Amino acid sequence: MPDSVNYPDVLGLITGGQRCNINSAQVALAVRPRIVRAGRPFEVLLLVQNASDGEIDVTLTLHLPAVDAKKQHDRFITQTQRLVVGVKGAEIGYVVLPVTTLSDTAISDGYKIGLEVEIKALGKASRIRSAVGGAPVPFQRLSEATQATIEALKTLTWYADKHRNLLEAPVTIMSGSVGKMTDFTPGWVNLCKLSDFGDNRLLLHAFGPMVQTLTLPKLKRAVLFKPLLDTTDARFAEAGYPLKAAETTAIAKLLTLVLEYATPRFNAHGNMAARNFDVEALLMRDPSSFEAAPVLPNWFQGFLAMLERDERAANLPAQAITRYLYEDLLRDAVNLGFDLVNEATGEDLGSAEEQSLYREQLISALTNKTGLDFNRVYLPLVMGGLLINDQLILGKENPAELLRELGAALEVRNRELGETDQAIYTMTNTILARAGQRYGFYVGK
Numbered sequence: 001m002p003d004s005v006n007y008p009d010v011l012g013l014i015t016g017g018q019r020c021n022i023n024s025a026q027v028a029l030a031v032r033p034r035i036v037r038a039g040r041p042f043e044v045l046l047l048v049q050n051a052s053d054g055e056i057d058v059t060l061t062l063h064l065p066a067v068d069a070k071k072q073h074d075r076f077i078t079q080t081q082r083l084v085v086g087v088k089g090a091e092i093g094y095v096v097l098p099v100t101t102l103s104d105t106a107i108s109d110g111y112k113i114g115l116e117v118e119i120k121a122l123g124k125a126s127r128i129r130s131a132v133g134g135a136p137v138p139f140q141r142l143s144e145a146t147q148a149t150i151e152a153l154k155t156l157t158w159y160a161d162k163h164r165n166l167l168e169a170p171v172t173i174m175s176g177s178v179g180k181m182t183d184f185t186p187g188w189v190n191l192c193k194l195s196d197f198g199d200n201r202l203l204l205h206a207f208g209p210m211v212q213t214l215t216l217p218k219l220k221r222a223v224l225f226k227p228l229l230d231t232t233d234a235r236f237a238e239a240g241y242p243l244k245a246a247e248t249t250a251i252a253k254l255l256t257l258v259l260e261y262a263t264p265r266f267n268a269h270g271n272m273a274a275r276n277f278d279v280e281a282l283l284m285r286d287p288s289s290f291e292a293a294p295v296l297p298n299w300f301q302g303f304l305a306m307l308e309r310d311e312r313a314a315n316l317p318a319q320a321i322t323r324y325l326y327e328d329l330l331r332d333a334v335n336l337g338f339d340l341v342n343e344a345t346g347e348d349l350g351s352a353e354e355q356s357l358y359r360e361q362l363i364s365a366l367t368n369k370t371g372l373d374f375n376r377v378y379l380p381l382v383m384g385g386l387l388i389n390d391q392l393i394l395g396k397e398n399p400a401e402l403l404r405e406l407g408a409a410l411e412v413r414n415r416e417l418g419e420t421d422q423a424i425y426t427m428t429n430t431i432l433a434r435a436g437q438r439y440g441f442y443v444g445k
Contacts, residue, residue, distance in 0.1 A: 005127065007202060009134030010092040010192050011049035014150060015158035020167060021131050023119040024052035025087070028158040029167040031113055037176025039103030044113055044169070046095045047158065053089040053206055054125025060085070062097055063114030063166060068173075069106035076101055076111075080186045088308075090128055090206060093190040094153070105173050114166040128205075141198035149191060195305045200296055201287040203304040207314075208283045210307065214314040216263045216280060221256050221392060223318050228252045231322040239365065241372035244412065246405035250385025251333070251377075253392045258299070258332045259321070260392070269391070275339070277332065298328040327363050330381075334359040337384025344387055344431060349380075374417060375424045382406070386431055390438075400439040407432055 011019055011026050019026045026049040036042045048058055060083045064076035078099045085095055099113070139147065159169045194202045229252040236243045236251075243251070260267040261277035271278055277297050296304075302325045306313045313320040321329055338355050341347070349355065358376075365371035386406060390399040410428060417425055 005205075006130050006135050007090055007128045007194075008137040008192075008197055009049070009129065010137055010150070011047055012133045013137045013139070014047060014153045015160070016154075017133065018158045018160040019049075019133075020117075020160040020162055021051070022117055023056075024054070024121055024125060024127065025049065025056055025058065025119040026051050026129070026131075027058075027117055027167070028160045029113075029115055029169045030153075030156040030158045031169050031171045032156055034157060034170070035172045035174060036101060037174050038101050038105040038107070039176050041098055041100040042171065044097040044099055044115065045153075045156070046097075046115060046117065046167075047092075047153070048085075048087055048094060049092045049129065050087050050090055051127055051129035051131070052121065052125040053128045055089060055122045056087050057120045057122060058085045058087055058095070059083075059118040059120070060095060060097070061116040061118075062099075063116065064099065065111050065113075069108035069110065072104070072106065074102075075105040083186050085188045086122075087188075088193070089125065090194055090202075091190065092192045093188055096187050096189060098186065101173060103177055107173055107175055109170070109172040111171045111173060112168045113171055114163075114168050116166055138197050138199065142192065142196055146192060146196060149189075193308055195308055199293050200301060200304065201290055201293050203308065204282065204287040204294075207304055207307045207311075208287065210311065210314050211279070211303075212283050215303075215317050216283075217266075218315075218317050219259045219262050220267060221260060221394060224259055224321075225252060225256045225392075225394060227318045227322045228255045231326055235326065235366060236372065236377070239369045239372050241377060243377070244405075244409035246402055246409045247377065247382050249402055250389070250406060251381045252385070254333045254337060254381060254385040254388060255329055257388050257392050258297070258329060258336055259317075262297070262300070273391075275336070277336070298331040299325050302328040327367060330363060330366070331359055333384065334362060334380060337380025340384045340387045341380045341427075341431075344434075345427060347427065374413060374421045378428055379424050383428055383431055386428070386435060389435065400436075400441070403432060403436050403439070407436075 015028045018028050028047045030045045032043045032045055046060060050056055062078055062081050067073050068075040076099055080097060194206055229248060232252050233243060233248045258277055261269060261274035262279035264271050264274040264278055279300050282294060299321060306320060338349055342349050362376045389402050393399060414425060
């Protein structure tokens with residue numbers, strides 16, 4: 001990331017460098033097609049690149065030729081003379097204003113379409129693109145649909161010179177006849193948002209301060225555990241594998257711990273214990289200091305993308321995560337669970353690739369509501385929750401009680417198990433027995 005305040009210049013890529021800077025936005029004007037037959041419609045396009053990290057309102061006033069080349073009045077028709085469009089911070093897109101001509105419009109190559117553009121910032125914002133251009137666009141990271149749209153827009157001729165208070169673009173009218181009925185509905189077409197560039201350093205720069213101030217202080221067990229407990233219970237039941245209460249608690253504890261690890265120093269966890277889940281450590285660095293885009297916890301990557309859509313989520317992390325990012329958080333819990341079980345047992349739990357495949361199969365089974373079984377639920381989710389049980393004490397909870405309850409749940413499960421489940425059953429019993437010894441009793445069999 002060459003400069004943390006010079007985001008990719010999509011407008012420059014499309015226009016070949018043509019741009020008009022108006023306050024905190026960069027714009028360029030085109031008509032499509034530029035040569036129109038009389039009686040046929042055409043489109044006026046305004047390309048807009050927000051050069052700030054705050055929302056702006058773009059007010060457009062369309063100025064069409066009052067008379068044609070034969071002095072005939074009102075030969076250019078639109079139903080939208082004035083339009084206001086809201087553009088999010090750093091967003092790039094274009095406004096489409098449909099125009100049509102009457103069939104007797106005089107032929108001429110001298111017509112000018114004018115567009116008056118006003119940009120209004122809706123709050124305090126910082127500039128994130130240079131007035132003369134931005135960083136190179138990581139074109140291959142964009143979706144195929146976005147690439148195709150950009151390539152189509154590059155074929156147009158763009159204009160960025162202001163005459164008085166207007167941007168102007170020429171249009172040529174040739175002889176023709178009445179065309180199809182015109183859809184006069186104007187519209188805003190989003191081209192790129194920050195997450196489309198495939199570089200999470202941009203998202204960290206845009207939303208990191210917000211997360212530090214509004215989100216991280218709310219990532220505490222008192223706020224998180226109950227919603228995660230309820231969601232876990234409901235999701236696994238819907239997937240056809242109803243959990244015992246102790247199993248639900250163990251998994252919810254593991255999920256909660258992943259989120260508390262985002263701010264280990266405020267939640268009585270060490271930085272070493274937090275592993276790669278320490279979000280605060282990432283946010284304390286200037287995003288531009290990362291030579292490559294850092295790997296983020298799955299839940300946090302999804303959360304940043306959610307903030308891009310709706311910043312209100314920053315104030316409501318428990319609701320946002322349980323409703324929209326549960327699978328992403330579960331991915332992180334599986335990763336942590338595998339590490340914990342491996343450290344506790346020394347067992348070979350497969351390569352990183354095999355664990356990744358296992359994780360995605362588990363997520364798929366939960367999402368598709370079929371295929372969940374004892375092995376996938378216990379390894380590594382229930383086992384992981386068991387291993388961190390005493391790191392996440394809830395109120396006046398006695399951590400030994402969960403061990404007893406899990407032991408009882410495991411014996412009930414044993415009646416349902418087949419031969420292929422015995423290895424996981426035995427491993428869980430071993431972990432239970434070791435954990436019970438810390439409290440002076442034996443759990444397991």
